[in-house]
Amino acid sequence: MNGVVLERLLARGPVLGAGEAAVVLRAVGRDLLARQADGTVHGAVGPAAVVIGRDGRVWLREPSLLPSSVPGETADLQGFVRLARTLATAWCAGDRARAELLERCGAIASASGLALALATLRVGAPWCDGSRLAAVAAEITGPTPAIPLPVPRSAEAVPAGERLDGRLSA
Numbered sequence: 001m002n003g004v005v006l007e008r009l010l011a012r013g014p015v016l017g018a019g020e021a022a023v024v025l026r027a028v029g030r031d032l033l034a035r036q037a038d039g040t041v042h043g044a045v046g047p048a049a050v051v052i053g054r055d056g057r058v059w060l061r062e063p064s065l066l067p068s069s070v071p072g073e074t075a076d077l078q079g080f081v082r083l084a085r086t087l088a089t090a091w092c093a094g095d096r097a098r099a100e101l102l103e104r105c106g107a108i109a110s111a112s113g114l115a116l117a118l119a120t121l122r123v124g125a126p127w128c129d130g131s132r133l134a135a136v137a138a139e140i141t142g143p144t145p146a147i148p149l150p151v152p153r154s155a156e157a158v159p160a161g162e163r164l165d166g167r168l169s170a
Helices: 006-011 018-038 070-091 096-112 114-124 131-141
Strands: 003-005 050-053 058-060
Touching: 003 006, 003 131, 006 050, 006 131, 018 050, 018 058, 018 070, 018 096, 018 114, 018 131, 050 131, 070 096, 070 114, 096 114
Parallel strands: none
Antiparallel strands: 003 050, 050 058
């Protein structure tokens, strides 16, 4: 996996702020809306299912891909609400106004749906491009291992009787 699970980030304490929390909620909300449109649900929305990539992208991992049903959609909404509260508590501890915005986003999702919740979040949330998310994810996951490139074979390195394409010459 080229990223870090949100649960692991949260365990480190308040390393990020309200802007990053808004980025995470927007991405999770968009993913859930797309699933609703496809007729599926995730089934396990929460910090253990959210991944922050080294590039700052946010996605849900290991979806259940169950056919959509009222209980499944309700479970996804409840997971979104819990995630909003968790992020408000963890990353907005010193900023009550922004914490309340995240919690209100969850409450709106529960009462009126994800689309309206995301619209509210888009209007009221602080701007953030996800670069701090990317930096923290990269710090936690460590350096990207180098992928060795194949060494080209030069004509001098080809054994006698062998062609460059690996076949033997006559």
